[in-house]
Amino acid sequence: MRTYRNKIAVALLSCATYVSPSLAQVEGEHYDAIAKHRVAAIQETETAAQRDARMAWWRDARFGMFIHWGLYSIPAGTWDGKKIPFIGEWIMNSASIPVADYKALAPQFNPTAFSAHDIVALAKSAGMKYIVITSKHHDGFAMFDSKADPFNIVAATPFHRDPIRELAEECKKQGIKLGFYYSQDQDWTAPGGAAYNTGKHDLPTNHWDSKQDGDFANYLRTKAIPQLKELLTNYGDFPVVIWFDTPTADMTPELAGEVVALLNQHPKLIWNNRLGGGYKGDTETPEQYIPAKGYPGRDWEACMTMNDTWGYKSYDTNFKSTETLLRNLIDIASKGGNYLLNIGPDSKGNVPPAEIERLHEVGKWLAVNGEAVYGTQPTLFGDEAGSFSTTEKDDQGKPKFIPAWNWRSTTTAHSIYIELFTWPTGSFHIDKLPRTVTGAYLLADKSKKPLKITKSGDGVDIALPGQALDPIASVLVLKTK
Numbered sequence: 001m002r003t004y005r006n007k008i009a010v011a012l013l014s015c016a017t018y019v020s021p022s023l024a025q026v027e028g029e030h031y032d033a034i035a036k037h038r039v040a041a042i043q044e045t046e047t048a049a050q051r052d053a054r055m056a057w058w059r060d061a062r063f064g065m066f067i068h069w070g071l072y073s074i075p076a077g078t079w080d081g082k083k084i085p086f087i088g089e090w091i092m093n094s095a096s097i098p099v100a101d102y103k104a105l106a107p108q109f110n111p112t113a114f115s116a117h118d119i120v121a122l123a124k125s126a127g128m129k130y131i132v133i134t135s136k137h138h139d140g141f142a143m144f145d146s147k148a149d150p151f152n153i154v155a156a157t158p159f160h161r162d163p164i165r166e167l168a169e170e171c172k173k174q175g176i177k178l179g180f181y182y183s184q185d186q187d188w189t190a191p192g193g194a195a196y197n198t199g200k201h202d203l204p205t206n207h208w209d210s211k212q213d214g215d216f217a218n219y220l221r222t223k224a225i226p227q228l229k230e231l232l233t234n235y236g237d238f239p240v241v242i243w244f245d246t247p248t249a250d251m252t253p254e255l256a257g258e259v260v261a262l263l264n265q266h267p268k269l270i271w272n273n274r275l276g277g278g279y280k281g282d283t284e285t286p287e288q289y290i291p292a293k294g295y296p297g298r299d300w301e302a303c304m305t306m307n308d309t310w311g312y313k314s315y316d317t318n319f320k321s322t323e324t325l326l327r328n329l330i331d332i333a334s335k336g337g338n339y340l341l342n343i344g345p346d347s348k349g350n351v352p353p354a355e356i357e358r359l360h361e362v363g364k365w366l367a368v369n370g371e372a373v374y375g376t377q378p379t380l381f382g383d384e385a386g387s388f389s390t391t392e393k394d395d396q397g398k399p400k401f402i403p404a405w406n407w408r409s410t411t412t413a414h415s416i417y418i419e420l421f422t423w424p425t426g427s428f429h430i431d432k433l434p435r436t437v438t439g440a441y442l443l444a445d446k447s448k449k450p451l452k453i454t455k456s457g458d459g460v461d462i463a464l465p466g467q468a469l470d471p472i473a474s475v476l477v478l479k480t481k
């Protein structure tokens with residue numbers, strides 16, 4: 001068990017991308033024996049039409065807000081006067097903080113500036129269609145009212161409010177969907193909860209405090225599953241998504257099956273590929289990168305930070321530009337995926353101004369050009385995203401993908417959208433048209449002034465005005481038969 005977990009940690013360190021272990025990898029030759037007894041997840045029993053209906057809102061949404069918020073926002077990347085490297089929500093693990101010391105943060109947590117109204121309004125103004133918030137991260141602290149475990153925001157802090165309930169009410173009011181991230185496997189403050197060994201704990205287990213030792217099945221049955229039940233039943237219309245994370249070999253197919261039995265009682269729920277135990281879930285979840293060609297035939301969602309941390313770090317100011325964030329969204333949409341973009345509120349509940357600013361800018365663009373993103377299908381072209389090098393190799397020795405950033409494309413039944421990143425002089429040329437084009441105009445042009453289309457070889461030239469309508473991306477609409 002321990003060796004396997006270490007292997008995961010090492011793999012994570014080396015590739016920084018997360019891959020969930022397949023059932024076959026986890027159980028080797030015992031696969032068949034176990035498969036016979038495993039609980040079938042809804043994805044394995046529903047029809048394709050049922051699946052399409054279940055996934056419909058999510059596929060149309062394209063853009064969601066991830067929120068990482070918890071006790072780690074108090075140290076905010078600093079412990080005992082030292083700046084702790086890596087992502088802020090991992091500080092307990094990275095700094096080997098004893099359980100009692102970490103738990104002592106709870107009485108200091110009083111985020112009185114938190115406003116569910118403002119956060120939901122922020123997501124809406126950014127053009128986001130859903131929110132996924134950390135209901136419990138690896139530190140084991142529940143950001144909701146839990147009867148199952150007292151280490152939670154209502155019982156253990158002077159705040160005594162349930163931000164998950166407040167967000168659920170606001171999301172309903174403002175017409176946006178809400179999902180919950182829940183760390184089902186790692187839990188660094190509950191006995192038996194798993195912990196990745198980040199390589200510095202020279203201990204017989206991956207734990208750094210004997211208070212963490214215990215039986216994983218017992219942890220799962222007495223904390224994780226009861227809390228998941230609370231989350232699935234106490235918040236009205238929500239959650240629409242459960243976002244699992246970092247499964248280890250502790251999550252055997254049998255134990256995962258106990259979670260799946262609960263999930264199956266909520267037939268509209270969408271859950272990702274990180275439960276463990278070999279369950280594929282509904283969505284692929286590339287973290288901090290955009291796959292070269294998406295995942296044809298699979299729903300997928302790229303989750304990314306705006307700076308270099310998920311949970312708030314006071315000194316991380318390495319924010320990506322609005323240009324990068326917006327082009328990421330367009331790139332992802334052109335490959336048929338969703339963009340789950342993170343914010344990390346501070347310990348008072350304030351969202352960092354740099355994050356608000358960027359979200360407003362992305363929202364401004366979407367207010368004009370959203371038609372080219374929401375409810376669209378992937379590109380009918382493909383090569384515009386870039387190509388695989390014939391000489392260079394990536395970290396895994398595979399041909400390296402060299403992205404191109406001139407334009408992307410999305411599709412609907414009667415339109416092809418071309419999102420132009422660099423503005424061509426005079427006209428935009430397309431080599432080969434996948435459909436018959438009947439007209440063209442710029443999406444940001446309210447008058448929809450027709451653009452001249454000239455046949456050119458197998459393709460067309462579309463005459464453009466001298467100036468881009470938007471410095472980040474101008475959308476050319478081709479009406480098609």
Ligand code: H79
Nearest residue numbers: 012013086087089090094196198245246303310
């Ligand atoms: O919730 C966010 C992260 O905390 C979580 N997933 C996203 C959505 C996540 N868990 N693990 N990882 C991301 C990648 C793990 C990286 C690690 Fe490390 C490398 C864990 C141990 C070595 C980074 C570096 C954290 C500690 C040292």
